[in-house]
Amino acid sequence: MEMKQDLEILDSKAKSSSEFLYKYCKMEGDQSYSNIMKAISDYLQKRMPCKSILQNLKLWEIEDFERKDGCYRVFLNYCGYITQRITVNTGQSSIIISNCLNDVKIGKNFPNSDAFSAFEFVLDPRTTKKCTGSSSMARETQITSSLLSNLLDVVEEVQSARIEVRNLVEAKFYSHSVLRLDLQLSFIDFYSGRKLKVTFDITCLKCGVYPAEILPSQIYDPSSSSGEHKSLPSSLVDEIRTATASVRVGYSRIIRLCRSISHAVQACHKSKSL
Numbered sequence: 001m002e003m004k005q006d007l008e009i010l011d012s013k014a015k016s017s018s019e020f021l022y023k024y025c026k027m028e029g030d031q032s033y034s035n036i037m038k039a040i041s042d043y044l045q046k047r048m049p050c051k052s053i054l055q056n057l058k059l060w061e062i063e064d065f066e067r068k069d070g071c072y073r074v075f076l077n078y079c080g081y082i083t084q085r086i087t088v089n090t091g092q093s094s095i096i097i098s099n100c101l102n103d104v105k106i107g108k109n110f111p112n113s114d115a116f117s118a119f120e121f122v123l124d125p126r127t128t129k130k131c132t133g134s135s136s137m138a139r140e141t142q143i144t145s146s147l148l149s150n151l152l153d154v155v156e157e158v159q160s161a162r163i164e165v166r167n168l169v170e171a172k173f174y175s176h177s178v179l180r181l182d183l184q185l186s187f188i189d190f191y192s193g194r195k196l197k198v199t200f201d202i203t204c205l206k207c208g209v210y211p212a213e214i215l216p217s218q219i220y221d222p223s224s225s226s227g228e229h230k231s232l233p234s235s236l237v238d239e240i241r242t243a244t245a246s247v248r249v250g251y252s253r254i255i256r257l258c259r260s261i262s263h264a265v266q267a268c269h270k271s272k273s274l
Contacts, residue, residue, distance in 0.1 A: 059145045060084070076141065078148050080105050082123060086137060097129045097140050113162075115155050118173035121181045122151050122205045146208035153210055154202065154254055158183065161258035167265060168258055169195070181205060185258065186222065189265050196232055197222040198240065198261055213249050214257075216241065239264045 063077040070091055076084040080102060087096040101123065106116050129140065158171045170186035183200045199218040202211045219237050221230035243264040247256050 059148055060141060078144060079152075081119065081152075082125075082144065082148065084141070084144060086140075088137075093132055095131050095133075095137050097131070097137070098127075099123050099125045099144070101125050110155050110159055113155070113158060113171050114173045117175050118151060118155060118181060118202075118205070121173075121175040121178075122147050143208065147205070150208055150210045151205055153251065154183070154205065157252065157254040161255045164255070165258045165262045166190075167262050179203070182217075183254070185261070187261060187265050189268075195221065195223060196236070196265070200257075210251060210253075212251065212253055214253065215244055236265070236268045239268045 060076040060078045062074065063083065064073075064075040066073045070089065072088040072090070074086045074088070076086065078084065082102070083100045085098050085100070089095075101116070101119050103116050106119055109115075123144070131137070131140070155173075162168055162171055167188050167190060168185060169188050170184075172184045172186075174182045174184055176182070180201065180203050183202050185198045185200070186195060187198070188195050197218070197220055198216045200211070200214045201217045202214060204211050204214075219232060219240055221232050223230060240261055243260040244257055247253060247260050
């Protein structure tokens with residue numbers, strides 16, 4: 001008798017759980033046990049990639065926490081590149097957010113590319129933001145994560161390109177104003193010894209946008225002693241512009257552009273030697 005009651009209770013719980021899962025997983029058709037288990041399995045498989053993506057987007061971890069002078073201070077560490085200080089004044093309901101860059105780690109991980117200037121341009125450590133409400137704090141951490149994520153994509157691609165592309169002899173980030181960030185790539189034709197520089201405008205990183213559609217803004221000979229840009233043969237410039245225009249839009253564009261320019265430089269020399 002007691003076992004029968006236990007079975008009835010379990011059966012009731014199973015039916016209740018089935019009805020909940022049927023609605024939660026937005027199932028259609030038969031509510032049989034096998035269908036419900038299959039729906040749960042499919043649902044979890046779809047959710048797991050989303051969870052993985054969210055974990056990857058969360059680039060920060062809490063480094064320190066303190067309470068001083070009636071304020072709470074939280075220090076967030078973003079992959080060791082940025083320390084973000086969030087000061088919460090509970091009395092005035094205000095939040096002050098500031099960033100500090102780790103120039104030593106940036107220089108060590110991305111040497112000989114002036115990567116720090118890119119980090120400085122995109123994340124602007126000199127600016128202190130003031131806001132109110134906990135939602136503002138969450139929004140600022142999301143913005144910082146987005147900015148850093150796209151910036152790291154670019155600087156890591158540049159680093160990989162310098163290893164892979166033999167005639168890419170230099171890659172520099174350069175910001176000549178608070179309104180623009182350039183990526184300057186220098187290539188060499190090993191046969192003729194001629195150097196050329198290709199400049200890309202990657203200011204969009206400031207808005208947390210990956211430069212998925214960029215094209216060369218300048219192509220020139222950097223060898224002028226006067227500092228002026230010397231023009232290159234039009235055939236070479238046209239070859240490079242045609243090659244870069246054919247590169248597919250999307251992520252990993254930087255390294256694909258480097259490959260296409262490298263091939264264009266080599267192809268232009270071969271066509272002349274024929």
